[in-house]
Amino acid sequence: MAKAKITKDTYLQWYELMVLLRKFEERAGMLYGQQKIRGFCHLYIGQEAIAAGLISATKKQDPVITAYRDHGLALAKGIEAKAAMAELYGKATGCSQGKGGSMHFFSKEHFFFGGHGIVGGQIALGAGIAFAEQYKGTDNVCVCFMGDGAVRQGGLHETFNMAMLWKLPVVFICENNFYAMGTAVSRSSNVTDIYKLGLAYDMPSKQVNGMKCEDVHESIDEAVQRARKGDGPTFLEIRSYRYKGHSMSDPAKYRSKEEVEEYKKQDPIEVVKATILAKKYANEKQLEQIDEKIKDIVDEAVNFAEESPYPDAAELYTHIYQQEDYPFLKD
Numbered sequence: 001m002a003k004a005k006i007t008k009d010t011y012l013q014w015y016e017l018m019v020l021l022r023k024f025e026e027r028a029g030m031l032y033g034q035q036k037i038r039g040f041c042h043l044y045i046g047q048e049a050i051a052a053g054l055i056s057a058t059k060k061q062d063p064v065i066t067a068y069r070d071h072g073l074a075l076a077k078g079i080e081a082k083a084a085m086a087e088l089y090g091k092a093t094g095c096s097q098g099k100g101g102s103m104h105f106f107s108k109e110h111f112f113f114g115g116h117g118i119v120g121g122q123i124a125l126g127a128g129i130a131f132a133e134q135y136k137g138t139d140n141v142c143v144c145f146m147g148d149g150a151v152r153q154g155g156l157h158e159t160f161n162m163a164m165l166w167k168l169p170v171v172f173i174c175e176n177n178f179y180a181m182g183t184a185v186s187r188s189s190n191v192t193d194i195y196k197l198g199l200a201y202d203m204p205s206k207q208v209n210g211m212k213c214e215d216v217h218e219s220i221d222e223a224v225q226r227a228r229k230g231d232g233p234t235f236l237e238i239r240s241y242r243y244k245g246h247s248m249s250d251p252a253k254y255r256s257k258e259e260v261e262e263y264k265k266q267d268p269i270e271v272v273k274a275t276i277l278a279k280k281y282a283n284e285k286q287l288e289q290i291d292e293k294i295k296d297i298v299d300e301a302v303n304f305a306e307e308s309p310y311p312d313a314a315e316l317y318t319h320i321y322q323q324e325d326y327p328f329l330k331d
Contacts, residue, residue, distance in 0.1 A: 003218060003221065003222075006056075006214060006217060008279070008281045010056050010217075011272060011275060011276050011279070011281055012276065012281060012282060012290075013052075013055075013056065014049075014052040014053075014056065014213045014272050015269070015272050015273060015276060015287065015290065016290050016293075016294065017048075017051065017052050017055065017075075017076060018048035018049065018051075018052050018213075018268060018269045018272065019269060019290060019291060019294045020075060020081065020294050020297065020298075021044055021048045021051060021071070021072045021075055021076070022045060022048060022269060023294050023295060023298045024071065024075060024081055024084065024085070024298055024301070025043045025044055025045045025071060025072070026045065027085075027298050027301075027302060028041065028043065028071065028085070028088055029041075029043055029045075029244065029248065031088070031302070032248045033248075036089065036306075037088045037089060037102070038090070039101050039102060039103075040068065040101070040102055040103055040117075040247055040248075041088070041102045041247060041248045042068055042069040042070075042071075042102065042103070042246065042247045042248075043069070043071070043242070043244045043248070044069055044071055044072030044073075044242070045242060045243045045244050046177075046240060046241050046242045046243040046244075046263065046267070046268075047069075047072065047175060047177065047210065047240040047241070047242055048072060048268055048269060049210055049211055049212060049213045049216055049240065049268035049271075049272075050072075050173075050175055050210050050216055050238055050240055051072045051073050051075075051076035052076070052213045052216070052217075052268070052272075053213045053214075053215070053216025053217035053219075053220055054073070054076060054143060054216070054220055055076045055077070056213075056217050057216075057217045057218075057220040057221035057224060058141070058143060058220065058224055059140075060078070060110075060111065061111055061138075061140050062111065062140050062141050062142070062143060062224070063111045063112075063113055063129050063133070063140065063142045063143070064077055064111065064112050064113065064142070064143045064144075064145070065112075065113040065114055065116070065122050065125055065126045065129060065142065065143075065144050065145065066114065066115065066116070066122060066144075066145035066146075067115075067116055067117075067119070067120075067122055067145065067146055067147055067150060068102070068103035068104075068115065068116065068117050069147065069175075069242075070102075070103065070104075070105045070114065070115040071084060071088075071102070071105065073112070073145065074095065074105040074107070074110075074112050074115070077107070077110045077111065077112040078107075078110040078112075079095050079105065079107050079110050079112060080095075080301075081297050081298060081300070081301035082300065082301045082304040082305070083095040083107075084105065084301065085298075085301035085302055085304065085305040086098070086301075086304060086305040086308050087100060087101065087102075087105060088101065088102055088305070089305040089306070089308070090310065090311075091305055091308035091309065091310060091311075092308060092309050092310060092311040092312070092315070093304070093305075093308040093309075094305075094308075095107050096115075097311060097315065097319070098310065098311045098315075099311065099315070099319070100115060103115055103116070103117045104116070104117065113125070113129060119147075119149060119150050119153060120146060120150035120151075120152075120153030120155055120156060121155070122144065122145075122146065123144060123146055123150065123153070123155055123156050123159050123172070124155050124158070124159045125144075126142050126143075126144025126159075126170055126172070127142075127144070127159045127162060127163045127168055127170055129142040129144075129170075130142040130144075130163070130168040130169050130170035130233075131166065131168055133169055134166070134168055134169055139169075139228050140169065141169045141170065141171060141224045141227040141228055142168075142169065142170045142171070143170075143171045143173060143220070143224075144170055144171070144172050144173065145173045145174075145175055146172070146173070146174050146175070147174070147175055147176075147177070147180060148174055148175070148176040148177065148178065148179075148180050148185050148194060149180030149181060149183075149188075150174075151174055151189075151194055151197060152188065152189065156197070157197075157200075160172070160197075160198060160200075160201045160203060160233075160235070161201055163203075163232070163233045164201045164202060164203055164232060164233060166232075167230060167231065167232035167233075168227075168232060168233055169227040169228065169230075169232075169233075170227065170233045171220065171223040171224060171227060171233065171234050171236065172198070172203075172233060172234070172235045172236070173220075173235075173236045173238055174194050174195075174235070174236070174237045174238065175210065175238055175240060176194055176210075176237050176238065176239045176240070177239075177240050177241055177242045178239075178241065179242075179246065179254065179255065180246075181246045181250075182245075182246055182250060182252070182254050183254070184254070193207060193237070194207075194237040195207045195235060195236070195237035197235070198234075198235030203232075203233055203234065203235050204223075204226070204233075204234045204235070205234070205235040205236070205237070206219065206234075206235075206236060206237070207236075207237045207239065208236050208237065208238040208239065209238075209239060210238040210239050210240030210241075211239075211240060211241070211263070211266040211267075211268050211271065212268065212271060213268060213271075213272055216238060219236055219238070220236070222234075223236060241260075241263040241266075243260060243263070243264065273287060
């Protein structure tokens with residue numbers, strides 16, 4: 001199986017995307033503290049290499065579905081920062097028309113199918129999307145993300161069994177950031193090497209360093225190629241680390257400052273930046289220009305969200321039923 005090439009352009013795209021995700025999330029956290037953003041809010045800070053490696057190893061038409069830590073993957077799939085920030089604000093111009101908020105980003109146009117708040121609820125849906133692609137005869141591959149807490153859900157095992165039985169074109173990815181909501185994997189599971197769960201179904205499964213874009217890219221590329229050939233699913237446990245708490249309401253007192261600082265030494269953005277500089281793909285000034293470009297994009301997104309209107313009250317009755325003249329829906 002031929003490996004996808006990692007070029008100068010790949011590294012520069014990784015850097016720009018990861019800086020966008022980091023700056024967007026940092027601003028979202030700040031705005032949450034100012035009560036501009038309300039409700040639940042789960043930040044992707046520290047896990048950016050997974051989103052970067054995903055995009056370089058897949059094509060635009062490959063559908064992606066994930067859980068509620070969805071901002072990073074949504075932006076990576078092409079949802080504009082303006083639409084993403086407006087959704088966090090609950091504005092009508094948001095990617096879900098202000099009805100979904102942080103946990104329910106969605107864009108059919110960008111092949112991004114959520115953003116799901118029920119732990120593990122998206123796993124079977126990911127297999128369903130893959131089944132639809134198989135049924136339609138496309139060569140698209142669904143990439144289905146979950147957290148390490150979700151693998152304790154029974155639906156995962158039912159889904160793995162059916163996905164292997166039908167050789168569905170799906171790549172299951174566990175973004176293992178070690179703590180689920182706030183409990184270490186070692187305290188909630190006898191199996192701490194989560195990838196081994198796939199082996200019970202003869203599913204090709206492996207563990208991946210989620211702090212390195214190169215490792216993520218190569219592993220997803222291999223899995224996607226396998227699925228496109230009709231050889232069925234792969235399960236990847238991609239180990240990363242969120243620098244913030246589970247959500248904005250989590251002070252993360254269950255882990256030490258020393259542990260967090262140790263992982264910050266492996267920051268994927270800094271690792272890619274160092275590689276770019278070492279290979280002379282760009283100089284410090286050029287990277288600073290990218291940083292400024294991203295700062296402007298995030299500033300514009302905030303201004304757009306601030307100035308956008310809230311949804312009209314009548315929107316409560318839209319996007320509920322496929323049948324537009326559904327007779328049992330009354331104003």
